[in-house]
Amino acid sequence: VKVFRQNMGLVPRNPEAGMAFFSWQLRLGGWFISYENGKSAVSVKHAVKCLSVCMWEVSPQREPGSKQEPDGSSCLWSTNNYQLWEAAVNRRKEGRLSEEEEVPRLDKRRGAVLLHFCVCDFASFWRKRWLWEVAWTATGLVSLMGTEHAVASLPMEGAKEELVDMEHLPPKVxxxxxxxxxxxxxxxxxxxxxxxxxxxxxxxxxxxxxxxxxxxxxxxxxxxxxxxxxxxxxxxxxxxxxxxxxxxxxxxxxxxxxxxxxxxxxxxxxxxSRGNELKPCSHLTVISGEDSCQSMGNETLAACLTAAFSSGDLDEWDQTISDTGQDHIxxxxxxxxxxxxxxxxxxxxxxxxxxxxxxxxxxxxxxxxxxxxxxxxxxxxxxxxxxxxxxxxxxxxxxxxxxxxxxxxxxxxxxxxxxxxxxxxxxxxxxxxxISVPAVIKPAVPLVPSIRRLLANKPYRWYMLLNIPQALCALLPPSLSSYYVKAVLQQENVVSMTTIVSGIFLFAALLSITPIVWLANRYGRSQVLCCIMFQYGIACSCVCFLPAEFMLSFAAFFYFLIFCIGVGTVASFVLVEPMLNDIVDYDELLSGERNEAMFTVVETNLSQLVEIFGGVLPLLAMQAAGYQANGGCACGCGVDCMKEVGMPYSRWHCPSDIGYSCMGMLTSKLIFGDPTRAAPCTRQNDAVQLVIRVFFGGLPAIFAFLMIIPAMKVDITTTLHRAILNEIQLRAEDPDRICTDPLTGLQVILPTNTPPDLFKEHYSTWERRMATRAQDVLGKLKQIIGGQLFISFLVGVAILVGCSVSNDVTVATLGSLAMAIVFLIVPWNIVRLRLLVRSKPSDIPKPLAEDGTPASVAWAQEGLGIGRPADSMPSQ
The missing domain is CATH 1.20.1250.20 (MFS general substrate transporter like domains)
Known part of the structure; x- marks a missing residue:
């Protein structure tokens, strides 16, 4: 790669430009030649000399196609390689090329691609954007992303047009x-x-x-x-x-x-259940059509069933049955x-x-x-x-x-x-x-300080408050849709209607992805998310409060509500998840490290904790309200009666109703009783229906409205994100640089990760301050952490004893939910206590806590790595 830079005579007028090109020379090892043009060119295809984009005359004069520069010099603009080659040939013929400007065998290099690198005039270059891989600062300084990245970005030969906007750039992946x-x-x-x-x-x-x-x-x-x-x-x-x-x-x-x-x-x-003996009349079950029931003479299924009723071999269709197989499995x-x-x-x-x-x-x-x-x-x-x-x-x-x-x-x-x-x-x-070499050789930050730094990230805390109701909104309606269809709408063919509901839900989600992304790019993620979640809450409220009869009478309106819920669900995924990626970049600015997996695990485990409550509490509430599996029936509503009770001709088999039919299918005509009666396997009491309504529509509506508050707080705009990435890049080029946080305007001081600092980050501000008030600081810290660990053990033991003594499923389930929190607290304190046990009094950093610093400021300084405002920081 040959780099042609501006004449050294321009360096006194623009010393920053000279420093930038010296950096180029060090990074790329390029060979430099001087021109009085303030421009630079790179030969991509061949590592040989080539003429500059601008051909400058020795004496100031204007030529066709040239323009007068402020310093009196003129320039022939030749952005096309062929024009440049022709210009060089003409000058050579006229003897107007000096030995310095002469390029041997230029005609064999006419395929080389010339790229502009403007140093003195930033605005004109920015309008061209010839090379995306090179980042430019507001002062016009070029900053490379590294030698490998720069070299990889150069093979752009064959480009026939200028890249005028970032949307036209090819993706890097x-x-x-x-x-x-x-x-x-x-x-x-x-x-x-x-x-x-x-x-x-x-x-x-x-x-x-x-x-x-x-x-x-x-x-x-x-x-x-x-x-x-x-x-x-x-x-x-x-x-x-x-x-x-x-x-x-x-x-x-x-x-x-x-x-x-x-x-x-x-x-x-x-x-x-398998191996059940087939009940009488099973050999007469029709598999070819409903009309065959009436064409079998005296041996029809109806006559056979009636005879079995009389002999006591079968229960009549409306007879109360004590054993329905509810607990045999x-x-x-x-x-x-x-x-x-x-x-x-x-x-x-x-x-x-x-x-x-x-x-x-x-x-x-x-x-x-x-x-x-x-x-x-x-x-x-x-x-x-x-x-x-x-x-x-x-x-x-x-x-x-x-x-x-x-x-x-x-x-x-x-x-x-x-x-x-x-x-x-x-x-x-x-x-x-x-992975870059520093990331490999740098000692790893322990788990406790890593989590504390994540939790000290203010945008991430707002994101977690946003993620909790978002997870519940995405969890509850899909997981309870089959219960809503079966128990509230009382549909025997549950799978059929549930798939319709799911299909509309997913169609709405897929249809709305592109408009949501367009709206987010135009108006911002937070604003769009707030509007969509508001309509989501309205739709869920309607599903919760409108009666089942209304929903079945106006099925189109019910499906429209499901459509709105689908749009809200996909919006929470499309708009919320990219926010985490911006927060990860922001965390890299604050901590100097990429912690994608740690962010992912905190988010994933938070979602799992939410799913524990969101998946368990509805089941507990349903059981407390008196929910009966399959409506108290042994079979029916999707459970095969031939496998369960040996009746291939039964649509359902319930305590007070047996649905005798010709074929035993969901659409088979009933032989006895009202042929239009509802399947008993869909019936639940009013309390159960209310519980399903609340968890299917009521609570998601509340959570959707709650999402609006953190959604307005967590947004990192495109401008702020570009500034964050720019600060990270500048620090990568100059490790001694102190960056400025675009969100707060404060200077960012990276954690040193020294043993004293990591020791301090294992303990909260109030713990360290309490320890500093004692003579034996290490012993006091052991008492504080050990006390928390002991209380956690006591709580865990109490939960286990309570669950075993109560012998109640509900108590045991709630105890398991509490144990999920204990499982977090106990290892957390064990790790911190282990560090104290291995430490000596001389290992305690001094000062352990600054008594004059408020807790919030100390937390920000130590956990977040933020110092005083930029204008009050001493120069370094």
Missing amino acids: SRWKLASYSHLRLVFSACDLIVPAARGAVYIEALKMSPGSQALLISICKSLDFLLGFIVAKASDMTRTRWGRRKPFIALAFPIAIISFIMFCSPALVFQ NSAGLMVYFAVFYFGYYLFGVTGTIIPYNALGMEMTTEQRDRSLLFGMKTACQFIGYAMPVMLQVWLNSFLASDVPLQYSIMSLVFGAWAAIGLAILLMVITERP
Whole structure:
């Protein structure tokens, strides 16, 4: 690479320009030649001399196509290589080229691409934007992103037009890589949609697991998995292999998650009733059509059933039945099966795979445009993944409507195989971004200071307050839609209407992604998010308060409300997730390190904690209100009566109603009783219906309105984000530079990560201040931390004793929720106490806490790394 720079005579007039080009020479090792033009050119195709873009005359005079410069010199502008070559040939013929300007064999170099590097006139260069990979400051100084990046940016030969805006620039990450990364999100979404649905349709409705027992198992599994996410994130950040630091975790954990997913969705193959003797008249069950019932003479199914009623071999259709098989499946084996594979799916899938996967996406690109494209594709794949199980289940339900558990077994096999293919594609296509040498040799920051620094990040605290209601808004309506359709709208073919609701929901989500992104780019993420969540809250309120009769009479209005809920859900994903990426960049400015995995694990575990409450509390409330699995029926509403009670001709088998029909299908005509009566397996009492309404529509409406407050606080605008990236880049070029925080206007002093500073960051401000008041500072700190640890143990023991003594599922479930918090506090204090035990009195930094500094200021200075305002900082 040959760089032609301005004449040294211009350096006294613009010393910063000279310093900039000296930096070029040091970074690229280029060979320099002088011109009196203030411009520079780079030969890309050949590392040889070439003429400058501007051909300057020895004596000031004007030529055709030239313009007069303020200093009296003239310039022939030749931005086209062919024109430049012709100009050089003419000058050579006229003998007007000096030996300095002569370039041998110029005609063989006419394919070289010349790039402008304006040093003296920043504005004219900025209008051209010849090279995006070079960042420019407001003073016109060029700042490279590093030698490798600069050299990689130069092969732009063949460019026929100037790049006038950033939208025309090619992405730095290929579309194929973006698609390969986003494709795995599609499979995750399909699994995330199937697992909660299988919990209700298979385990509760078909296998008769009580909602309280399932809530207990969910809370225990989630609580155990809750702590492991922090370990996975820290291990992923510290891992250094030739394959990267994220891909090894994905490659090892995801296959186990796939196996757990398939087994979790297929319990009916192991536990569902089998071998029941077929009841009388089963040989007369019609499989060819409804009209055959009346064409079988004396041997018709109706006559056979009537004779069986008289002989006592069968119960009459309206006879009260004491044994409906409600508890024959609710066994310890089923609960163990549920716990093992549910825990395996979330441990190796959500924790072991999702955390490194999300961190990998944050590291793929730093460009705002590519990042928006990446997360736009990821969100699109996410909702396409939600749509795939819906479409597959519509097809399966067309011929397996009476056997819903078998539908979920088939879907788990299909998407399990798809997940394996997606994993292989990601591992083969995606290459992790190399880690810079300082990141490798720098000692790792311990877990406690890392988390404290994250929590000291003010935009991130607002983001967490935004993420909690957002997670609940995204969780509650989809997970309770089948209960709403079955118990509130009382639809026997639950799968059919639920798939319609899900299809409209996903259609709204996919249709609204592009308009939401356009509105966010035009008006800002926060403003658009607030407006969309407001309409989401209105729609959920209507679903909660409007009666079922109104919804069924005006089905179009009900589907319109579902459409609005779908738009609000996708907006929370499209607009909220990019905010975290901006916050990660802001954290890099404050801490000097990239902590994508730590941010991901905090967000993921926060979502898991929210999911514990959001997934468990509705089940507990439903059981407390008197919910009965499948309406108290042994079969019906998607549970096969032939497998359960040996009646292939029964649509349902309930305590006070047996739906005898010709074929036993959901659409079969009933032989006895009112043929238009509702299926008893859809009936729940008023209290249960109220609980479902509140959790399906009422609470999401409240959470949507609550999202508006933090959404207005967390926004980092495009201008602020560019300023943050610019400060990070300038500090990368000059490690001694003290950056300015664009959000606060304060100077940023990076954490030193020295042992004394890391020791202080293990303990909060009030803990350190209490310790400094004692003579034995180390002993006092041990008392404080040990006391907190002892209280945590006591609380945990009290919870366990209370759960065992009460022998109540609800108490045990609430105790498990409390234990999730204890599981966080106990290891946190163990790590801090361990540091104190290993320390000596001489290891205590002095001063440990500044008594004259307010707690909030001390926290900001130590955790956030922010010093005094820029105008009051001493020069360094």
